[in-house]
Amino acid sequence: MQSKLTDIELIEQTLAGNQSAYADLVKRHQRFVFTLALRFTKTREDAEEVAQDCFIKAYRSLQSFSGNSKFTTWLYSIVYTTAMTFLRKRRLDTSSIDDESNLIQVENRNAAFENNMAENKSRSYYVNQAIEQLMPDDAMIITLFYKGEQSLEEIAVALGIEPNNVKVKLFRARQRLKEKLERNLKHEVNELI
Amino acid sequence: MKNIEEELWNYLDGLGSEQERERISQLIATDKAYQQQYEELLSFNNELESMELDAPPMAFTYNVMETIRTEEASKPLKAAIDNRIIKGIALFFIVSILALVGMALATTNWNSVTAGGLKMPADLHLPSLKNIFNNTALKGFVFFDTVLALYLFDGYLRRRKPLGDM
Numbered sequence: 001m002q003s004k005l006t007d008i009e010l011i012e013q014t015l016a017g018n019q020s021a022y023a024d025l026v027k028r029h030q031r032f033v034f035t036l037a038l039r040f041t042k043t044r045e046d047a048e049e050v051a052q053d054c055f056i057k058a059y060r061s062l063q064s065f066s067g068n069s070k071f072t073t074w075l076y077s078i079v080y081t082t083a084m085t086f087l088r089k090r091r092l093d094t095s096s097i098d099d100e101s102n103l104i105q106v107e108n109r110n111a112a113f114e115n116n117m118a119e120n121k122s123r124s125y126y127v128n129q130a131i132e133q134l135m136p137d138d139a140m141i142i143t144l145f146y147k148g149e150q151s152l153e154e155i156a157v158a159l160g161i162e163p164n165n166v167k168v169k170l171f172r173a174r175q176r177l178k179e180k181l182e183r184n185l186k187h188e189v190n191e192l193i
Numbered sequence: 194m195k196n197i198e199e200e201l202w203n204y205l206d207g208l209g210s211e212q213e214r215e216r217i218s219q220l221i222a223t224d225k226a227y228q229q230q231y232e233e234l235l236s237f238n239n240e241l242e243s244m245e246l247d248a249p250p251m252a253f254t255y256n257v258m259e260t261i262r263t264e265e266a267s268k269p270l271k272a273a274i275d276n277r278i279i280k281g282i283a284l285f286f287i288v289s290i291l292a293l294v295g296m297a298l299a300t301t302n303w304n305s306v307t308a309g310g311l312k313m314p315a316d317l318h319l320p321s322l323k324n325i326f327n328n329t330a331l332k333g334f335v336f337f338d339t340v341l342a343l344y345l346f347d348g349y350l351r352r353r354k355p356l357g358d359m
Contacts, residue, residue: 019258025256035250048249055257056264127240146241152208171202178237 008069014062022062022068026055029072032148033079039139040083042132050086054079069157076158087136130180138173145170197227282341334337 005024007015013021033054038047058078065074133138144150144158152170156163203209204217220227 019261022261023254023258026257030249030253031246034253035246038247046248048253052253052257052260056260059261122245123240127244129335131244142241146244147246149239165337167208171199174202174237175198177241181237 008067011062011065011071014059014136022059022098024073031178032056032072033075035147036076036079036140036143037083039131039134039143040087040136046086050079050083055084057082070150070154073154073158076148076150077160080140080159083136083140126175126181126184130177130184133184134173134177135178137169138176141166141169141173142177163179197230201227202229204231205234205238254263 007023007025007028010021010025010028014025028052034047034051036043037050037054041047041050056077058075065071131142134142141155141159143153145152148155150158152163152166155170156166159166161169200217201221204214204221209217217227221231222228
């Protein structure tokens with residue numbers, strides 16, 4: 001059962017030395033943080049690693065959380081920087097072997113896509129699939145806006161950009177998502193015919 | 194100038210002034226192009242709102258807390274010591290040294306200092322080294338200094354280690 005205390009109350013208890021209060025905070029936000037991490041990493045294993053890293057970093061710097069913004073806004077800014085660092089690191093580690101594995105991954109994805117054709121999938125499945133095909137930044141902004149209960153101003157704080165910039169990015173991300181969704185659905189219809 | 198889609202997204206997101214929203218609302222009710230695109234975007238918007246979050250493995254919270262507990266347990270002594278204690282110790286030594294220098298200067302018989310050199314006062318009796326090293330207080334003092342030196346050396350070695358990611 002999850003705690004009924006607010007995030008701020010749980011933070012105060014954690015800072016007073018109650019570690020189980022922090023466990024409650026983790027339980028409360030783990031799904032969202034994991035989903036955000038997955039938008040960047042694309043694999044569950046890496047997403048788990050990034051999400052864990054985020055919660056550990058947040059715990060270490062909990063004293064620096066001033067309370068001027070929502071805890072989630074602060075936490076999501078940690079997710080964003082951690083995920084970006086992860087991507088940068090992965091890009092540095094990339095070699096020709098990785099390129100090959102990427103190809104295999106894409107092929108597997110296509111195979112999985114083909115295999116799933118026969119199944120009757122809900123439209124939300126296709127939305128998620130289209131989100132996976134977006135660039136991490138686009139996927140993150142859409143997830144923050146629709147599932148993170150974050151306003152444009154709060155998203156701007158989390159991503160370290162101007163609110164107007166967020167508005168433009170959100171508009172473009174939705175356009176790209178719509179295009180991908182339409183293309184995927186069209187592809188399936190053609191396959192069925 | 195904004196296109197229809199941009200205007201409709203602003204309307205769906207609840208952005209824009211009251212007049213602007215009123216204008217868009219009117220257009221949706223009267224203009225076919227607006228109406229058609231509005232319905233399309235509304236349905237897409239509802240799909241985005243109803244998308245589900247992914248769930249991490251069951252042991253996720255346990256793993257996070259376990260890592261935190263392990264980190265806490267292996268926290269270096271340095272982090273556990275309050276900086277005020279260090280400053281207090283430093284202040285104690287500075288005051289002690291200043292007091293000793295002050296006392297030495299105050300008890301010096303400056304008349305005995307001649308141009309040829311420094312004469313020791315006749316009534317000055319230096320304690321023998323044997324007495325000094327038998328003194329329990331001094332032993333305690335040396336022990337404390339040794340611990341402090343080891344602590345500073347430990348800190349120096351830790352600083353030399355490459356820093357990992359935060």
